[in-house]
Amino acid sequence: MKHIPRKRFGQHFLADQGIIDAIVRAIDPKPGQAMVEIGPGLGAMTQPLVERLGRLAVVELDRDLAARLRGHAQLVVTEADVLKVDFAQLAQSLGALKTRVVGNLPYNISTPILFHLLGFVDSIEDQHFMLQKEVIDRMVARPATSDYGRLSVMLQWRYEMEDVLFVPPESFDPPPRVDSAVVRMVPRAEPAPVDEKLLSELVQVAFSQRRKILRHTLGKWLEQRNFSGECDLQRRAEEVPVAEYLALAAAIRQ
Known part of the structure; x- marks a missing residue:
């Protein structure tokens, strides 16, 4: 049966194959790497990722989508609210000290997810996320610009970040009312030791x-x-x- 996107979960499913290919190239998954996908949805990125990795862990809140995903033998499915997931434990369950994290994040809770992951930065190798373009502009903003703020400071403290790909609304089904982009976040090897x-x-x-x-x-x-x-x-x-x-x-x- 066709899955109807649920507004309460902020579901906008990526449908442009060219954009999907570009995102996967930016992520550059390698066989055997431990990786977690947040919000796999209908599996647009899930399938090309798992084909390259061999195995992929996914975190999905929608129980109908989670049930579909469990039918894929190479997926390790966690049906849960991502804001309650322990990513250090998830990495250990994959037999790794650190995991790579990717996902098309729900735009309505993208900032809380970023701050939640900040608490597990020592267990994460890198992150690639689809987000609202406006949010990424704030994440990578430099001082003396209108986008520079709390999000800029807190994330730049722990990550090197790069806006790697612009994604227009028509790349999704249904199309969101905003432009999107993909950001690369690599934890700093020696962040400043502050509380x-x-x-x-x-x-x-x-x-x-x-x-x-x-x-x-x-x-x-x-x-x-x-x-x-x-x-x-x-x-x-x-x-x-x-x-x-x-x-x-x-x-x-x-």
Whole structure:
């Protein structure tokens, strides 16, 4: 039976074979590699991936789609909410210390998924995701641009990222109302040693009022912590490079 896309799961199924081939080439799967696909859906990328890998783990929330996928002997199917999946355990179940992660992420929860995976970055070799183009623009944004924000800082702290492929709406069934793209995320070998919770709070405060200079937002937050170090608070949050946010988070912990 034909599967009807479910709006509550944000389902838009990739249907353009040329785009599918381009994504698989960007991922470059090799035989025997441990890989997890998030939201395989109707299997547009699943089949070419598993043909190259030999075996593929998939995480699918839709029980009807999960039932279909279980009929494929080379798939290891986890029927679950991806936000509750332990990717370290999943890698171990595949006999690997680290796994590669790919997927056409549901656009309505893409940012929570990215932050969930941030907690398992030490168990991940790389990530390739289809996302809303606007989100990827924010992920890879440089300082002093309108797209630069909390998402930029938190992800650039742990990943090298690259926008590798533009995907138009007509590549999907049904077509979304936004442009899409594919991002490559490679965990940094030696990320700055800062407390993730502290950095997240710091950056959230800094960007809470983008139009104001940091003296009015981050300055008050630092005063509450009795921070006496140096920090130029006469700038807006978007003018501060990632490295400076990391250095400030490290200084606060000392």
